[in-house]
Amino acid sequence: MKFKTTSLHCTTIDSPLGPLLLAATDRGLAGAWFERQRHWPDTTGWSNDDAHPVLRQAAAQLGDYFAGRRAHFDLPLDLAHGTAFQQSVWQALLAIPRGQTTSYGALSAGVGKPAAVRAVGAAVGRNPISVIVPCHRVLGANGSLTGYAGGLERKSALLALEGAL
Template sequence: MKFKNTTIRSTRIDSTLGGIVLAATDHGLAGAWFERQRHWPDTAGWQVDDAHPVLRQAVAQLADYFAGRRRHFDLPLDLSHGTAFQQTVWQALLAIPIGRTTSYGTLSSDIGKPAAVRAVGAAVGRNPISVIVPCHRVLGTDGSLTGYAGGLERKSALLLLEGAL
């Protein structure tokens, strides 16, 4: 993912599932990536800013989540760096409650594009805000763990933490 025409502030945290790089714009949290995951962003020009208010909120909320003390995130999000279709899919991901899962087909139907299962899958895979925008809650039609940019072992661990497996 390439962020254009905006200043990106970033920080890095450790989690029980590995390091996570967080990014924020003036509009909100714009990214959360596990280190070495697929679709790693171009971080050239990013400014490390551990004191950025949105990043500090994200760090605290993720720490609570991984400790089992948080079930919902309350952060301003900046999803504007995806296409209109990707943004629609990412917004639909936010409606999947913790402890629940859905399939790519159901998600496609939910956004009014039942024939766009592959495109929805591609958009889910390009979700820039891992964990917080819960793409890990999307499973194959048969309930199988399929595709997760952070790795299937992380997807499984996240679903176990949430009580969905």
């Protein structure tokens, strides 16, 4: 993903599913990517900042999530780096409760684009904030685990952690 600004702060944290690169702007958390996942961002010009308040808050909340102590994230998010369509899909992902899943078709209908299942799937795949914007909760029409930029093993592990599998 190419961000419109290079003035991002970043840090890397450990998780049970591998290292996570976190990025924040002055407006909020702008990214969370598993190491070696598809759509890895160009980090040229980003500053490593382990003390950035949003990054520290995200790291703490993700730690609680992976330990089973957090069901919801309470973080300022900056999703402005996507298109208007992508942002609408990412906002819809935020409405999927922990422990529940939806299909790409249902998500497409939910954003008012029932015929745009492939476009919605592409937007889900470009979600820049893994785990927190829960793209892992979207399944194929038959309930199959399909498409996750972080890998199907991670998608399965996240859904199992949330009690959805």
